[in-house]
Amino acid sequence: MAAQAPPFMGAPEVLIERLNRGVRKRNARWTFVRDHAFGDALTLRRFRLGNGLTVLTLVDRSAPTVSYHTWFRVGSRHERPGKTGLAHLFEHLMFSETRNHPHGDFDRLMERAGAEANAATWTDWTCYYENAPRDALPLLIELEADRMSNLVLRVPQVTSEKEVVANERKLRVDDDVEGRALEMLYDNAFRRHPYRWPTIGWMKDIRGFTVRDCKEFYRTHYAPSNATVVIAGDFNEQKALSHVQKHYGGLPASRAAEPPTPTAEPSQRAERVHQLTAPTPTEKLLLGYHAPSFSDPDTPALVIANEVLFGGTSSRLHRLFCLDEEVALSVRGSISPFIDPGLFEMWIFLREGKRKEDALALLDREIDRLASDGPSPLELEKTINQLELSFLHSMETAGGKAEQIGFYETVANDGAAVFDRLAAYRNVTADDVKRAVGKYLRPSLRTRVEILRKAS
Amino acid sequence: MSIFVESSDVLPLVDLEIALPVGSLQDPAGQEGLAQLTGHLMRRGPRGLSQERFEDRLASLGARMSVEVSMRSTRVRATVLRRNLEPLLALLADVVWQPALRGSDFSKLKRRAAAALTSRLDDDQALGAVCFREALFGEHPYGRTLSGDTDSLARIGIQQVKDFYDRNIAKGAFLVGVAGDVADTEVRSLIASHFPKARRAKKKRSDVPATRSRRGRHVVIVDKPERTQTQLLIGTLGARTRDRNLFPLLVSNTAFGGTFSGPLMQQVRGVRGWSYGAYSRLLHSTQRDAWYMSTAPAAEYSADCAALQLELLEHWVGGGTKNTDLRFAQRYLINSHCFDRDTASKRLEARLDLELLDIPRSYVEKYDQLVARVTKQQADEATRARISDKDLIIVVVATASEVASSFERLPGVRSVEIVPFDRT
Numbered sequence: 001m002a003a004q005a006p007p008f009m010g011a012p013e014v015l016i017e018r019l020n021r022g023v024r025k026r027n028a029r030w031t032f033v034r035d036h037a038f039g040d041a042l043t044l045r046r047f048r049l050g051n052g053l054t055v056l057t058l059v060d061r062s063a064p065t066v067s068y069h070t071w072f073r074v075g076s077r078h079e080r081p082g083k084t085g086l087a088h089l090f091e092h093l094m095f096s097e098t099r100n101h102p103h104g105d106f107d108r109l110m111e112r113a114g115a116e117a118n119a120a121t122w123t124d125w126t127c128y129y130e131n132a133p134r135d136a137l138p139l140l141i142e143l144e145a146d147r148m149s150n151l152v153l154r155v156p157q158v159t160s161e162k163e164v165v166a167n168e169r170k171l172r173v174d175d176d177v178e179g180r181a182l183e184m185l186y187d188n189a190f191r192r193h194p195y196r197w198p199t200i201g202w203m204k205d206i207r208g209f210t211v212r213d214c215k216e217f218y219r220t221h222y223a224p225s226n227a228t229v230v231i232a233g234d235f236n237e238q239k240a241l242s243h244v245q246k247h248y249g250g251l252p253a254s255r256a257a258e259p260p261t262p263t264a265e266p267s268q269r270a271e272r273v274h275q276l277t278a279p280t281p282t283e284k285l286l287l288g289y290h291a292p293s294f295s296d297p298d299t300p301a302l303v304i305a306n307e308v309l310f311g312g313t314s315s316r317l318h319r320l321f322c323l324d325e326e327v328a329l330s331v332r333g334s335i336s337p338f339i340d341p342g343l344f345e346m347w348i349f350l351r352e353g354k355r356k357e358d359a360l361a362l363l364d365r366e367i368d369r370l371a372s373d374g375p376s377p378l379e380l381e382k383t384i385n386q387l388e389l390s391f392l393h394s395m396e397t398a399g400g401k402a403e404q405i406g407f408y409e410t411v412a413n414d415g416a417a418v419f420d421r422l423a424a425y426r427n428v429t430a431d432d433v434k435r436a437v438g439k440y441l442r443p444s445l446r447t448r449v450e451i452l453r454k455a456s
Numbered sequence: 457m458s459i460f461v462e463s464s465d466v467l468p469l470v471d472l473e474i475a476l477p478v479g480s481l482q483d484p485a486g487q488e489g490l491a492q493l494t495g496h497l498m499r500r501g502p503r504g505l506s507q508e509r510f511e512d513r514l515a516s517l518g519a520r521m522s523v524e525v526s527m528r529s530t531r532v533r534a535t536v537l538r539r540n541l542e543p544l545l546a547l548l549a550d551v552v553w554q555p556a557l558r559g560s561d562f563s564k565l566k567r568r569a570a571a572a573l574t575s576r577l578d579d580d581q582a583l584g585a586v587c588f589r590e591a592l593f594g595e596h597p598y599g600r601t602l603s604g605d606t607d608s609l610a611r612i613g614i615q616q617v618k619d620f621y622d623r624n625i626a627k628g629a630f631l632v633g634v635a636g637d638v639a640d641t642e643v644r645s646l647i648a649s650h651f652p653k654a655r656r657a658k659k660k661r662s663d664v665p666a667t668r669s670r671r672g673r674h675v676v677i678v679d680k681p682e683r684t685q686t687q688l689l690i691g692t693l694g695a696r697t698r699d700r701n702l703f704p705l706l707v708s709n710t711a712f713g714g715t716f717s718g719p720l721m722q723q724v725r726g727v728r729g730w731s732y733g734a735y736s737r738l739l740h741s742t743q744r745d746a747w748y749m750s751t752a753p754a755a756e757y758s759a760d761c762a763a764l765q766l767e768l769l770e771h772w773v774g775g776g777t778k779n780t781d782l783r784f785a786q787r788y789l790i791n792s793h794c795f796d797r798d799t800a801s802k803r804l805e806a807r808l809d810l811e812l813l814d815i816p817r818s819y820v821e822k823y824d825q826l827v828a829r830v831t832k833q834q835a836d837e838a839t840r841a842r843i844s845d846k847d848l849i850i851v852v853v854a855t856a857s858e859v860a861s862s863f864e865r866l867p868g869v870r871s872v873e874i875v876p877f878d879r880t
Binding site: 062063064065103104107108111112113114115116131133136159160161162163164166167168170171174175177178278279280281282311312313314319322323326329349351352378381382385386388389392393395396397398454 | 464466467468469507508511512514515516517518519520535536537564567568571572574575577578580680681682683684685715716717722725726727728729730731732752753754784787788790791792793794795798799801878
């Protein structure tokens with residue numbers, strides 16, 4: 001990032017001394033942990049409240065906006081069979097009533113301030129975020145702190161949100177071919193690990209949740225010590241930390257024991273093949289190869305492999321499948337960015353009349369070629385430049401920066417590691433790619449979902 | 457030369473755009489999809505470079521390029537790492553003014569366009585949106601799809617594409633926009649050395665006839681098997697861009713269905729949990745474009761949801777907007793406006809839109825005042841003048857056998873048409 005006028009920020013030790021002056025409650029006292037360079041011009045600072053709440057600040061005055069993210073270390077992996085989808089349902093309930101604000105107040109106050117408030121849940125985390133005009137920051141802090149500990153859970157809200165989530169499931173899964181196929185893939189690729197069930201949950205489980213389930217989940221997972229707050233954008237750091245101290249400082253550290261570590265997934269020894277018949281105009285192939293975790297040293301090489309195979313219109317498989325052979329309308333690949341080992345997903349959207357067997361043979365041939373020959377120097381150059389471009393685009397707004405910081409903090413335990421990742425990509429060699437492809441992209445390690453046309 | 461520059465050194469990135477005032481409204485009748493095919497064929501690269509070498513060149517520069525065709529514009533956009541700005545600029549100019557337009561690429565592109573039409577059948581939201589515009593606008597050009605249909609694509613050959621290019625793009629007007637890590641003087645000098653001398657577009661007040669609504673309430677069911685959930689669009693004509701009612705209607709619509717806490721979302725989702733989303737949208741163009749509500753209720757209560765929405769609509773049009781809701785909408789629109797300009801590329805888009813879409817300059821420069829000065833009386837009058845609760849198109853993507861009878865019973869419905877989802 002290029003230099004910009006440096007924002008005024010006092011020395012963190014002085015800042016902390018000021019903020020802690022006269023504060024007796026241990027939970028409300030700040031500790032400065034460290035700062036990290038965030039590109040060439042910005043500094044990411046890490047603070048911790050006595051109750052365990054981690055706060056990361058990034059002052060960036062390039063636009064008069066601020067982004068406030070709260071990342072909880074709870075996702076669908078922390079659920080159990082019969083109660084799947086609870087983390088996601090809970091995300092919905094967090095927009096409900098609190099002891100200080102009646103139902104509807106949260107959204108009304110946010111929108112009146114011009115803030116966009118939303119949330120997302122996945123396997124390893126739940127994230128609540130607001131992008132707002134800079135003057136709205138005190139409101140964001142007050143409302144987020146309030147719902148972290150004062151949520152009111154009653155039958156009408158839980159009943160209504162269960163219906164909303166059931167409708168969301170129909171929208172994203174039951175009536176969506178890709179959604180159904182992905183659910184089938186993870187359900188069959190994993191036998192023991194909680195990644196096998198969908199984050200939105202099985203419909204039967206969604207219908208069955210009680211207020212008691214929700215209260216227990218809240219007590220267990222929603223506490224300052226299980227959360228990271230990221231504040232990015234145009235704000236006064238001292239005032240922001242003072243507001244955080246005021247509103248979060250009275251909250252207790254944690255109310256329940258750490259959740260158990262999920263069972264490790266046993267190794268897969270042979271390909272698993274499943275079929276899904278749906279009212280769809282064209283056949284599709286979805287493949288999932290067991291892949292390393294997001295923080296695994298092999299992951300950067302696999303990301304490069306993914307770019308070489310699927311990254312944009314100059315990639316090998318786009319060229320082969322969509323332009324030269326005209327077998328598919330589109331192809332795409334991605335690696336699940338999970339704390340534990342996930343899947344390298346590959347999609348092939350076949351054209352009408354094209355055979356899935358031919359497409360699979362082409363894919364296997366190209367994977368073998370990459371494993372034996374590796375990427376060319378031109379492909380490595382293209383890939384690195386494209387990843388740099390994507391990275392820079394993700395940093396364009398305050399919201400984008402906060403999202404990257406929160407994600408890396410939650411999944412890789414270091415909010416500043418986003419820059420290390422770019423450096424890691426630059427260090428990947430052709431041999432690294434060959435080795436990673438040979439190790440992970442083997443047919444015996446994959447699960448295949450064949451999506452077939454249902455005769456009308 | 458019309459060059460618009462938004463400098464920002466926040467990131468070492470530059471966005472570039474060549475905007476051409478030509479779009480699908482220029483498609484000859486029966487050749488719908490021609491403007492889009494032309495744009496996409498240009499995207500396959502300039503003369504002297506095979507498509508493969510062109511794509512490699514783009515990717516190795518750390519650049520991406522797209523051609524987006526709308527009703528009234530073709531926008532060739534690129535984004536690039538700052539260090540590679542000049543070579544990308546030259547490549548972009550060649551794509552627009554020296555396109556290869558190869559017959560072999562065209563054949564493949566046409567097959568791809570046909571495959572994309574087939575693939576769209578998987579997307580219920582897209583099916584509903586296409587059907588809604590067709591039903592609302594009928595034969596009017598606003599009812600055409602950008603991508604055409606199987607029959608219209610079959611009528612287009614490479615010669616039609618070349619003619620379209622020669623007539624509308626090769627010597628036509630254009631604007632250039634640049635946003636990001638570049639100084640105004642530097643980029644003007646680079647553009648002068650790579651681009652042809654610019655031609656300005658003549659301002660045209662209106663390029664299409666006025667849109668007209670069909671009398672009464674009409675239901676179209678897009679029949680698709682095994683739908684547990686439906687896509688529901690209910691709407692009518694909205695406003696013109698240069699409509700004196702536009703800002704009052706913008707505020708009024710925001711109060712009704714433009715936010716999460718508005719009555720539409722609260723009644724459909726908050727109270728009943730019937731749909732994940734429930735919003736109303738106001739579109740505007742040179743002639744009156746669409747206004748519509750969109751929801752996605754389960755099949756078993758889709759008609760109930762439609763009935764509720766009709767009731768809310770009648771209450772809004774007939775009873776007006778509460779003062780508190782109006783003030784809330786005004787604050788929301790003004791306070792959130794900063795997100796329309798928080799990056800250099802968004803500020804650039806706004807400036808290009810002004811020029812290209814004949815948007816009054818005051819809409820951008822005096823946005824806050826225009827929103828703030830809307831009174832309840834103006835908002836209510838604009839709503840009554842522009843939004844009809846009697847002349848409505850109701851489109852539902854659903855399994856017809858499960859919903860048809862309940863939709864027939866909706867109040868005021870004059871006709872129910874069932875169309876197969878894969879009719880094209």
